[in-house]
Amino acid sequence: MLPKRTLMGPGPSDVYPEVLEALARPCIGHLDPAFIAFMDELNELLRGAFLTRNAATLPISAPGSAGMECCLVNLLEPGNTIVIAVNGVFGTRMLEIARRCGADPVAVEFEWGTPVDPDRIDSVLAAHPDAVALAFVHAETSTGVRSDAETLSNLARRHGCLSIVDSVTGLAGIELRVDDWGIDAIYSGTQKCLSAPPGLSPVSFSERAMARVRARATPPQSWFLDLELLTGYWGAGAKRAYHHTAPVNALFGLHEALRILHAEGLEQAWARHARNHARLRDGLEALGLEFLVAPQYRLPQLNAVRVPQGVDEARVRAVLLDRHGLEIGAGLGPLAGRIWRIGLMGASCTEHHVALCLEALGDALGSA
Amino acid sequence: MLPKRTLMGPGPSDVYPEVLEALARPCIGHLDPAFIAFMDELNELLRGAFLTRNAATLPISAPGSAGMECCLVNLLEPGNTIVIAVNGVFGTRMLEIARRCGADPVAVEFEWGTPVDPDRIDSVLAAHPDAVALAFVHAETSTGVRSDAETLSNLARRHGCLSIVDSVTGLAGIELRVDDWGIDAIYSGTQKCLSAPPGLSPVSFSERAMARVRARATPPQSWFLDLELLTGYWGAGAKRAYHHTAPVNALFGLHEALRILHAEGLEQAWARHARNHARLRDGLEALGLEFLVAPQYRLPQLNAVRVPQGVDEARVRAVLLDRHGLEIGAGLGPLAGRIWRIGLMGASCTEHHVALCLEALGDALGSA
Numbered sequence: 214m215l216p217k218r219t220l221m222g223p224g225p226s227d228v229y230p231e232v233l234e235a236l237a238r239p240c241i242g243h244l245d246p247a248f249i250a251f252m253d254e255l256n257e258l259l260r261g262a263f264l265t266r267n268a269a270t271l272p273i274s275a276p277g278s279a280g281m282e283c284c285l286v287n288l289l290e291p292g293n294t295i296v297i298a299v300n301g302v303f304g305t306r307m308l309e310i311a312r313r314c315g316a317d318p319v320a321v322e323f324e325w326g327t328p329v330d331p332d333r334i335d336s337v338l339a340a341h342p343d344a345v346a347l348a349f350v351h352a353e354t355s356t357g358v359r360s361d362a363e364t365l366s367n368l369a370r371r372h373g374c375l376s377i378v379d380s381v382t383g384l385a386g387i388e389l390r391v392d393d394w395g396i397d398a399i400y401s402g403t404q405k406c407l408s409a410p411p412g413l414s415p416v417s418f419s420e421r422a423m424a425r426v427r428a429r430a431t432p433p434q435s436w437f438l439d440l441e442l443l444t445g446y447w448g449a450g451a452k453r454a455y456h457h458t459a460p461v462n463a464l465f466g467l468h469e470a471l472r473i474l475h476a477e478g479l480e481q482a483w484a485r486h487a488r489n490h491a492r493l494r495d496g497l498e499a500l501g502l503e504f505l506v507a508p509q510y511r512l513p514q515l516n517a518v519r520v521p522q523g524v525d526e527a528r529v530r531a532v533l534l535d536r537h538g539l540e541i542g543a544g545l546g547p548l549a550g551r552i553w554r555i556g557l558m559g560a561s562c563t564e565h566h567v568a569l570c571l572e573a574l575g576d577a578l579g580s581a
Numbered sequence: 582m583l584p585k586r587t588l589m590g591p592g593p594s595d596v597y598p599e600v601l602e603a604l605a606r607p608c609i610g611h612l613d614p615a616f617i618a619f620m621d622e623l624n625e626l627l628r629g630a631f632l633t634r635n636a637a638t639l640p641i642s643a644p645g646s647a648g649m650e651c652c653l654v655n656l657l658e659p660g661n662t663i664v665i666a667v668n669g670v671f672g673t674r675m676l677e678i679a680r681r682c683g684a685d686p687v688a689v690e691f692e693w694g695t696p697v698d699p700d701r702i703d704s705v706l707a708a709h710p711d712a713v714a715l716a717f718v719h720a721e722t723s724t725g726v727r728s729d730a731e732t733l734s735n736l737a738r739r740h741g742c743l744s745i746v747d748s749v750t751g752l753a754g755i756e757l758r759v760d761d762w763g764i765d766a767i768y769s770g771t772q773k774c775l776s777a778p779p780g781l782s783p784v785s786f787s788e789r790a791m792a793r794v795r796a797r798a799t800p801p802q803s804w805f806l807d808l809e810l811l812t813g814y815w816g817a818g819a820k821r822a823y824h825h826t827a828p829v830n831a832l833f834g835l836h837e838a839l840r841i842l843h844a845e846g847l848e849q850a851w852a853r854h855a856r857n858h859a860r861l862r863d864g865l866e867a868l869g870l871e872f873l874v875a876p877q878y879r880l881p882q883l884n885a886v887r888v889p890q891g892v893d894e895a896r897v898r899a900v901l902l903d904r905h906g907l908e909i910g911a912g913l914g915p916l917a918g919r920i921w922r923i924g925l926m927g928a929s930c931t932e933h934h935v936a937l938c939l940e941a942l943g944d945a946l947g948s949a
Contacts, residue, residue: 460644
């Protein structure tokens with residue numbers, strides 16, 4: 214049996230006890246009429262979380278990076294130009310996947326820890342009138358930065374591009390309005406602010422995006438992630454057609470997590486994340502710690518904190534884990550060794566978690 | 582809450598209660614040292630189930646069809662010739678995925694309900710000396726047919742090809758010896774004879790297969806299914822490198838299912854499937870039902886039974902489901918409406934299940 218931890222890293226977050234119970238419900242056949250009704254209900258809950266009426270809203274049966282790949286392989290054809298904003302690990306990953314699609318990605322790089330600058334994106338889109346899409350990360354999990362998804366999606370539309378948005382860490386933690394903001398394709402994860410286990414990737418596609426998918430000259434290079442087959446399986450079309458076997462128990466968990474979110478209310482969940490972030494920020498500053506990101510761009514659910522001069526960052530994390538059972542995250546790429554990433558996501562976003570983290574960090578900093 | 586069913590279709594099978602409990606364990610971080618040790622242990626259990634020492638043995642974080650795609654996208658490069666045996670739905674699917682890889686698949690078709698004929702495969706391989714791989718289905722879930730994976734894998738090797746084997750339904754239900762039979766790439770599923778929920782695909786690759794992967798001129802078209810990245814994440818290499826976020830709780834379930842298999846013993850599990858199949862066969866024949874498949878090619882874990890003349894097959898399944906809470910499967914493709922598929926897989930392969938099924942079928946046939 215593995216040790217019990219408190220999860221305050223970049224995800225997974227603590228899973229709600231009700232979600233754990235839901236995972237353990239008896240399995241049912243994925244073609245059972247009762248399960249088909251359940252799938253419809255799940256997708257309706259997902260639409261509520263994304264604030265969308267998109268018919269093509271469903272959970273991909275694989276983690277967030279498969280959701281990313283799903284968006285790109287369906288919306289890109291070989292030779293297409295796509296503008297990709299890169300301000301952390303996940304923009305870099307989109308670039309890599311777009312290349313594997315045979316597309317011609319234009320990378321627009323921003324310093325890690327800063328947001329995507331709409332003015333620069335505007336110029337780049339103007340310089341690439343052939344671009345079919347703009348892709349960017351709403352909530353960069355590697356740096357704790359929020360970019361302005363509304364402005365960027367509007368820009369994409371103004372330039373005749375589809376917008377492809379990574380909100381793996383954003384969904385249910387900060388404001389996100391898929392329809393109002395005109396987002397064309399979005400993917401998320403279950404192990405962040407939804408507090409279900411990792412393993413599924415909720416996605417949603419606008420009618421504009423689906424029209425592009427239907428107009429492809431060639432089928433997408435992935436059969437498993439083929440959106441027309443997926444929407445057929447999930448019943449967005451007229452007749453449900455067998456594709457893969459849905460991960461039944463994982464979907465039980467996601468359904469329960471969405472039900473909890475729905476009961477709290479989406480705006481209330483956003484407010485809770487903001488409130489606990491403010492508490493954590495005050496406490497971290499009282500410990501003498503500094504944030505990587507300027508205040509107006511910080512993600513409340515992912516706090517990137519600079520490692521103080523002379524502190525052994527790995528040792529601090531080891532003390533937190535071994536002495537307090539508390540997980541926080543390390544830095545990635547150019548930020549490895551330079552920051553910690555403290556998550557306040559979903560079930561891990563409570564006053565209790567803030568207090569536990571501050572106390573444990575105080576202890577670890579004193580003894581590391 | 583969904584109704585409780587007894588699952589005797591083509592999968593998912595009934596999930597072991599211990600596996601359901603394992604799914605509900607508290608989530609832990611996928612980079613936690615304790616979880617990394619758990620991943621190593623899980624893969625060692627998987628090697629035991631596959632009877633292999635392959636270092637590259639791990640569960641893909643997505644269902645069986647993603648395991649299929651993983652094998653093909655990593656082992657095929659554009660323009661490669663691959664010989665694919667097609668005797669049911671899953672051979673057809675391999676053909677479709679191979680095409681999307683830009684490969685040049687040579688389909689060798691067999692009547693649905695019959696096995697892959699090694700002599701024909703031998704001739705086709707002789708006629709295509711440029712073929713890089715032979716792909717076939719060990720246990721065809723759509724028809725209940727077992728093909729001779731040992732002979733076919735040996736043939737592939739004799740012709741200088743890699744063998745790619747679908748054993749989604751085979752693993753833990755019938756004899757399967759990855760190393761002894763010289764299988765180069767194999768994928769399976771968790772929701773069949775392992776009796777964990779659907780959602781993961783155990784795969785294993787020989788050194789020969791990994792050498793081919795490392796020698797590719799271009800990266801595989803899928804980033805999510807890139808084997809070098811996956812084996813890096815799962816620690817088959819020297820240093821563990823972050824790739825995606827593993828589906829932690831689903832892996833708890835798979836680990837427990839493998840532990841149960843290990844405790845029973847692999848050969849004992851094969852024998853149990855054979856024993857209960859014989860019981861079910863006798864009972865079905867006593868009800869006047871006939872098998873689709875000749876005795877020597879039948880899968881004990883998936884019994885394809887002809888729908889008797891004049892019987893409304895959908896009505897029979899509805900009576901089984903509504904009156905007895907029992908799920909069996911319908912036919913697919915050319916066999917739709919013509920057969921039922923009765924699973925005896927893993928936790929659903931007991932004397933009790935056989936008795937329940939025979940009694941319920943007797944009732945349903947009498948009243949449908």
